Amino acid sequence: MRTPSARGDVHVLVIPSWYPARPGDINGSFFREQALALHWHGCKVGVIYPQLRSLRQWRGPIGARGVSREFDQGMPVLRSYGVNPFPLLHSAASRWWVRHGLKLYRRYEAEFGRPDVVHAHAALYGGALARQLWLREGLPYVLTEHSSMYPRGRVSPAQARIARDAARDARRRFAVSAAFARFLQGYFDAADGAWEVMPNIVDASFGERSLEEGSADGFTFLTVGGLNENKGIDLLLAAFARGFADDRDVRLRVGGHGPERARLERLAVQLGIADRVSFLGALTRQQVAEELARAQALVHPSRYETFGVAIVEALAMGRPVVATRCGGPDDIVTARDGLLVPVDDEAALAEALRELRRNIVGYDAAEIRRASLARFGEAAVIARLRDAYDAAAGRAPVEEGGAMPLRRVAGS
Numbered sequence: 001m002r003t004p005s006a007r008g009d010v011h012v013l014v015i016p017s018w019y020p021a022r023p024g025d026i027n028g029s030f031f032r033e034q035a036l037a038l039h040w041h042g043c044k045v046g047v048i049y050p051q052l053r054s055l056r057q058w059r060g061p062i063g064a065r066g067v068s069r070e071f072d073q074g075m076p077v078l079r080s081y082g083v084n085p086f087p088l089l090h091s092a093a094s095r096w097w098v099r100h101g102l103k104l105y106r107r108y109e110a111e112f113g114r115p116d117v118v119h120a121h122a123a124l125y126g127g128a129l130a131r132q133l134w135l136r137e138g139l140p141y142v143l144t145e146h147s148s149m150y151p152r153g154r155v156s157p158a159q160a161r162i163a164r165d166a167a168r169d170a171r172r173r174f175a176v177s178a179a180f181a182r183f184l185q186g187y188f189d190a191a192d193g194a195w196e197v198m199p200n201i202v203d204a205s206f207g208e209r210s211l212e213e214g215s216a217d218g219f220t221f222l223t224v225g226g227l228n229e230n231k232g233i234d235l236l237l238a239a240f241a242r243g244f245a246d247d248r249d250v251r252l253r254v255g256g257h258g259p260e261r262a263r264l265e266r267l268a269v270q271l272g273i274a275d276r277v278s279f280l281g282a283l284t285r286q287q288v289a290e291e292l293a294r295a296q297a298l299v300h301p302s303r304y305e306t307f308g309v310a311i312v313e314a315l316a317m318g319r320p321v322v323a324t325r326c327g328g329p330d331d332i333v334t335a336r337d338g339l340l341v342p343v344d345d346e347a348a349l350a351e352a353l354r355e356l357r358r359n360i361v362g363y364d365a366a367e368i369r370r371a372s373l374a375r376f377g378e379a380a381v382i383a384r385l386r387d388a389y390d391a392a393a394g395r396a397p398v399e400e401g402g403a404m405p406l407r408r409v410a411g412s
Contacts, residue, residue: 010389011044013108013115013139015101015129017122017147019049024284030200030309031121032072037201037378038385039075046115047077048108050100050129052084067107076112078104090158094128101129102136115139116393119385120166122147124159127166134169140392143170144198148306151183151327152230164188171392174198176307177328197331198384200307202376206289206316211365214296214319218249219357221322222295224288224310225302227258232301232324234260234267235346239301241271243350250357251276252299255283255291292317297356302326303343315372318365322352337368 016031032047039045068079080100086092109115118141120130130141143166149155155163167173167188173195175181181195188194214220221240225231233254244250254264254277261279268274283291288310292298298314300323307328311321321338323329333340339356341348374380389395 011115013118014047015120015126017126033203034201041382045075046112048104049079050097051079052082078108080104090156094125094162097125098129098132117389123163123166128162131166131169140171142172142392144174148304172388177331179327180306201381202312202316206313207373211318212293215294220251220295221299222253222291223299224255227256227260230303232303233264236301237267239346239349241273243353253278255280257282312376315368318369320363
């Protein structure tokens, strides 16, 4: 077991807007991994999360109720269980989420003390709760936005107002990629530099695995993500069929689950590639690493991404990547790491897959890993986060880059 570093004593309360519901759940796993990395690097860290079920699940098992407390590798995690009775009334849903969160905060402070700073992940609704803690308790907060709902036009006017308030009153505002930071700056009509870039952390386990060469049984591409329209798996299947019609030694493995799975399976049959495409279902972090170990490359065909967790995991294991220029990947994938293609361009994606297949020996796995960890590894990201926390809590001068004066804001 890793031993926490003795360096530093800043107390950070993490408020994620979504979080793993159980061991092995990858929903919001990057929030958990960042919190644990802070814990192991010497911060005092806790997590509070209102784990509210959708009203559509009311006929299912009741499950846990009330407040639970657990220690995740020594890090306290408090959850409040319940049902969101206002799925379409976004202002009411936010108030309900915040109500659960305030109850959790009171319990957390009583047991673990008052934090120095709050780190909210996504404005809806972790940022809304963090803002209420600032208004009520004077706790400064920083906000990292992850959600692709904004550029995809999936945010209601009420949600936009809630997010705008949360962003306005944050001491620092982070986006997970430069493209997303530029978008948010325009979306919220913010000043230049108001949104800074703070990438997600790649889980350390990916960078600690041996640099394996992949399965010797042909050439395997892997893709990992939710099986929904945004992830572009339909485009990938068409490009794969187009690029490797005459190369039976190339296979595609698809990790993830979602509403598009049945349609995608039918499409693979229609394209005549069903015998070379495997749908793996939902994967745990360990299973993703195992799939990357047997594959030669990762494909990421999304139509929009704020970041690209699967990409940095692949790079940390020395695997080259073919990805679309869909936002986050633009910052991640360099010529050393693989190839970028336009969104929704089947011909370009097919050619990139063929090119990477032909030139796979030209990619240096050790160098891909080294560069990835230098940008997205724990040490690199945690050092920047600690500086941001110190500044937000008044422990150090605030750097230029959009931090607002520490103040309370009247109203809610």
